[in-house]
Amino acid sequence: MAVDPEFENLVNLYYRDLYRFGFSLTRSEADACDLTQQTFYIWANKGHQLKDLARVKGWLFTTLHREFLQTCRRREWLSDEPISEEAQELPPVPTDVVDRMDTQTMLEALGQIGEGYRAPLVLYYMEDLSYKEIANVLEIPIGTVQSRIARGKMHLCQRLSETK
Amino acid sequence: MNSSEAKKKLLLYRRSIDDGDPQFQGALEHALRDPDLAEWLREQRSSYDAIRSKLCEIEPPSGLAERIIRQRPIPIRRGWPQVLQLAAAIVMLAGIIAVWLNVSHTKEHSLVQGQEIVVKGEVLDMTCYIARNASGPKHAECARECIRKGLPVGIKSEDGRVYLLVGKIKPVNGELADYAAKTVTIRGRETMRDGFVQLQVEEIRKF
Numbered sequence: 001m002a003v004d005p006e007f008e009n010l011v012n013l014y015y016r017d018l019y020r021f022g023f024s025l026t027r028s029e030a031d032a033c034d035l036t037q038q039t040f041y042i043w044a045n046k047g048h049q050l051k052d053l054a055r056v057k058g059w060l061f062t063t064l065h066r067e068f069l070q071t072c073r074r075r076e077w078l079s080d081e082p083i084s085e086e087a088q089e090l091p092p093v094p095t096d097v098v099d100r101m102d103t104q105t106m107l108e109a110l111g112q113i114g115e116g117y118r119a120p121l122v123l124y125y126m127e128d129l130s131y132k133e134i135a136n137v138l139e140i141p142i143g144t145v146q147s148r149i150a151r152g153k154m155h156l157c158q159r160l161s162e163t164k
Numbered sequence: 165m166n167s168s169e170a171k172k173k174l175l176l177y178r179r180s181i182d183d184g185d186p187q188f189q190g191a192l193e194h195a196l197r198d199p200d201l202a203e204w205l206r207e208q209r210s211s212y213d214a215i216r217s218k219l220c221e222i223e224p225p226s227g228l229a230e231r232i233i234r235q236r237p238i239p240i241r242r243g244w245p246q247v248l249q250l251a252a253a254i255v256m257l258a259g260i261i262a263v264w265l266n267v268s269h270t271k272e273h274s275l276v277q278g279q280e281i282v283v284k285g286e287v288l289d290m291t292c293y294i295a296r297n298a299s300g301p302k303h304a305e306c307a308r309e310c311i312r313k314g315l316p317v318g319i320k321s322e323d324g325r326v327y328l329l330v331g332k333i334k335p336v337n338g339e340l341a342d343y344a345a346k347t348v349t350i351r352g353r354e355t356m357r358d359g360f361v362q363l364q365v366e367e368i369r370k371f
Contacts, residue, residue, distance in 0.1 A: 007233065033225065033231075124176075
């Protein structure tokens with residue numbers, strides 16, 4: 001089968017970020033690989049329908065997240081209340097605490113956070129997408145994205161503080 | 165804006181990617197005037213950077229990109245002109261089949277067992293050749309893969325006639341895959357049934 005240079009470039013450009021996102025959601029190398037492969041498989045079949053090529057990255061993240069949600073059997077209730085005072089007063093996790101941790105510990109802490117908070121939080125830390133793009137990827141309003149990130153940060157900081 | 169309101173905004177601030185976002189401008193200006201808020205922001209950034217760097221340490225397993233590229237499906241992408249061409253082709257094909265059925269009723273499975281012939285020409289991947297008229301060096305790599313995977317193989321003689329190539333008791337794909345889009349000479353027995361011509365390969369001479 002002939003190699004498609006455009007497809008190859010696209011894979012090389014985004015597969016790492018997609019894998020990181022998938023791994024942060026699933027904490028499983030096999031599942032993250034499956035999600036990443038499935039995302040590009042869908043792109044190969046349906047990507048031509050995307051008219052605005054500047055939105056490729058968002059399209060890929062959206063697709064991976066949808067695939068992830070399809071594999072999730074359970075859904076949880078999520079609070080989308082505005083950011084509270086306690087979140088504002090949240091003490092940041094000391095840098096040296098994070099530095100001493102390995103990535104696995106960080107992922108375990110992330111894994112203890114509900115999926116609805118975890119996905120926006122990971123996209124926030126990956127710093128690849130603006131808030132508007134994150135909202136498009138997760139298909140939720142931008143205000144909801146921000147409140148979930150703020151709450152997710154609070155939960156993560158609590159988990160990380162407990163591992164000190 | 166007071167410090168509390170600014171903190172509420174800056175809790176989500178990520179530097180460069182959010183620099184153009186107007187929701188942070190007022191809060192950032194406030195941090196320039198408030199040393200305590202500036203210190204709080206510095207600590208938040210430091211913590212953010214540390215967590216982000218841990219996430220960036222996640223590396224995909226080696227070979228993942230190659231696996232994805234290798235397993236790419238062949239997409240069927242058609243615009244309107246292609247759809248119209250396809251529709252026209254289907255109508256023409258239906259007409260040909262109708263004529264063929266009519267002929268076959270009057271002339272049941274006419275078989276011509278020909279004589280031994282020698283054909284020199286280009287090795288074709290019949291699937292792509294019939295579907296897309298794909299042949300020649302530009303299509304060599306695709307043809308090689310298609311033939312290797314077992315799709316029908318053919319030869320286009322120098323006079324433009326195309327033969328489907330078959331072996332006597334085994335496929336000839338394995339022997340011909342590496343000669344896709346190249347010229348070979350084949351000696352074999354020509355057989356024609358109802359207008360379709362095949363060449364049962366006896367000998368392949370490769371150059």
